[in-house]
Amino acid sequence: MVHGIISRSWPPPRNKRSRDVELIPVRVLLTRAVQDFLRLESAGGLLLLGAAVLACIVANSAYAPTYAAFLSARVGLELGSLSLLKPVLLWINDGLMAVFFFLVGLELKREVMQGELTEWSQISLPVIGALGGMAVPAAVYVLLNWDNPIGKAGWPIPVATDIAFALAVLRLVGDRVPTSLKTFLLALAIFDDVGAIALIAVLFTRDLAVLPLVIAGIAVTVLFVLNRARVLRVSAYVILGCVLWLAVLKSGIHATLAGIVLALFIPIEPVDREGQSLLHRLEDALHPWVAYLILPVFAFANAGLSLRGMSLDSMLDPVPLGIAAGLFIGKPVGILAAVWLAIALGAAKPLNGSNGVSFFGVALVCGIGFTMSLFLGSLAFAGLPEYEMRIRLGVIAGSLLSAITGYLVLRFGLPRERRGVGRGPKPIRLPR
DSSP states (O other): OOOOEEEEOSSOOSSTTOOOOEEEEHHHHHHHHHHHHHHHHHHHHHHHHHHHHHHHHHHTSTTHHHHHHHHHOEEOOEETTEEOOEEHHHIIIIIIHHHHHHHHHHHHHHHHHTSTTSSHHHHHHHHHHHHHHHHHHHHHHHHHTTTOTTGGGGTTGGGOOOHHHHHHHHHHHOTTSOHHHHHHHHHHHHHHHHHHHHHHHHHSOOSOOHHHHHHHHHHHHHHHHHHHTTOOOHHHHHHHHHHHHHHHHHHTSOTTHHHHHHHHTSOOOOOOTTSOOHHHHHHHHHHHHIIIIIHHHHHHHHOOOOOTTOOHHHHTSHHHHHHHHIIIIIHHHHHHHHHHHHHHTTSSOOOTTOOHHHHHHHHHHTTOOHHHHHHHHHHHTTTOGGGHHHHHHHHHHHHHHHHHHHHHHHHHHSOSOBTTBSSOOOOOOOOO
């Protein structure tokens, strides 16, 4: 953790002649940033849920053909041999989601360099929990699809946690959940996303094209130079980011990885008088766009589950059953088993202020894999439209079960009074 201080005017001076400057600890500034992040992501999670419900309503209405035609409409431009004509759905999944991954990269860099993940003692438990929470759901899925050679390709679908939805559930519970567990969930979800990004890079990279890779390498080199020179012009990073995205898209590597790479080169120093670096400013600016626009648009485009012809047999199909069981059962089992083993072996320390009930509830909430699971499903079964509804059915069922059960465990299993919140502190009785 950072123990220094940043010079910052607080409150702002009433006139230009005022020279009063208060020294505010970096820890306080970071705590405020984390609190703002939790509030924003929770509100975004509710909007995300609304977009998913709206998509399901439209997919089962008279507007279903229009909905499908809009998502499959090809838009873009052509410049000679360069063609960027893609369906609207792919622009959303390849373009808008690159911005989402850029924000995830910014958050990860900030947490590792200045936040709650600067030391191994702080990151060991969420890292180990994330590994267990990825391995066991994948194993559950493969076990249920062992005799389905095509369906086996969907094993990455239940490995990730949806940050927005998970934090929205914790927000509904309120202050009963210890802050340490909220931080644990946030860190675990970020490492889940990093693991999902690694899977995308390894599993969904097509035949590589040399020239675009060379262009991407040049763009990364220039980004490195800009970072070392502490260039703070946003336009420079935006232009290079677009070049990098286009080069990665044409290289055969999934284009969303360009967002993560770009985030790594955004300067976190120097800071201005408000204690903000370029990384902090970009993170603050992008949060509303991602939470209130990009993720809801993605949900609306990918969560339209048609119930026509749906029956109990549909849920018992190995693909949706494997996804739902991986999220609802495999995720909490993997997290709890990995964390218990790590603490028992002395590889990690238990969290302050947590107990078995709260940890079990948070592990259940981690089974909400909505956004990333739908995204991984679209990649795992690309070109197989007959699997589209099975993916959506499994992801929605598993995520809903995880959200409802996790909320109930936390809502009724934790005391109302925690750390002086809830009913308030008990009055002190003075001796007579």
